[in-house]
Amino acid sequence: CPVIRAQTTPEYTPDAQFYKVEAILRPWRIPQVSSALLRMGIRGVTVSDVKGFGSQGGLKERHAGSEFAEDMFVCKVKMEIVVSKDQVEAVIEKIIAQARTGEIGDGKIFVIPVTDVIRVRTGERGEKAERMTGGWFDMSSPKA
Ligand code: ATP
Numbered sequence: 483c484p485v486i487r488a489q490t491t492p493e494y495t496p497d498a499q500f501y502k503v504e505a506i507l508r509p510w511r512i513p514q515v516s517s518a519l520l521r522m523g524i525r526g527v528t529v530s531d532v533k534g535f536g537s538q539g540g541l542k543e544r545h546a547g548s549e550f551a552e553d554m555f556v557c558k559v560k561m562e563i564v565v566s567k568d569q570v571e572a573v574i575e576k577i578i579a580q581a582r583t584g585e586i587g588d589g590k591i592f593v594i595p596v597t598d599v600i601r602v603r604t605g606e607r608g609e610k611a612e613r614m615t616g617g618w619f620d621m622s623s624p625k626a
């Protein structure tokens with residue numbers, strides 16, 4: 483049974499029913515992050531291989547000079563998770579707990595309001611489409 487902690491939800495702007503938590507993380511931390519998310523009932527996740535630069539890439543760039551060479555980009559994984567508003571903070575906390583090393587290059591998380599969710603198979607929209615069978619909501623509110 484998952485431990486669901488009471489979360490205080492900050493006032494995200496603009497307000498929405500669903501948000502996309504988009505995390506750019508170190509590739510070798512992804513297995514840890516996804517197992518932890520799975521354990522808390524997160525079933526819908528999209529990942530892609532990406533390249534980018536932040537402070538970590540910038541460091542390389544100073545050594546390389548002012549030209550943007552392809553090799554200054556660092557390989558990262560982008561993880562996108564659409565959840566309902568009251569799940570956002572717990573997902574962020576879990577990602578940080580599993581992905582953080584404390585070194586430059588740990589990544590960044592963006593929170594993006596989502597206007598609607600549509601399940602292609604059924605045409606369901608909104609809450610019905612966002613909800614995953616056996617997911618967090620089902621785990622935290624077992625049927626009588
Ligand atoms: P169905 O019941 O029809 O299978 P589903 O909600 O389980 O619908 P899928 O069709 O299995 O969704 O999902 C297709 C892909 O969409 C997944 O592989 C994943 O990449 C992405 N996805 C689904 N839900 C989410 C979500 N909440 N956040 C991020 N990505 C998601």
Ligand code: GLN
Binds near residue numbers: 523524527565618619
């Ligand atoms: N909010 C969904 C649920 O509780 C989970 C969403 C997700 O797995 N990304 O079922």
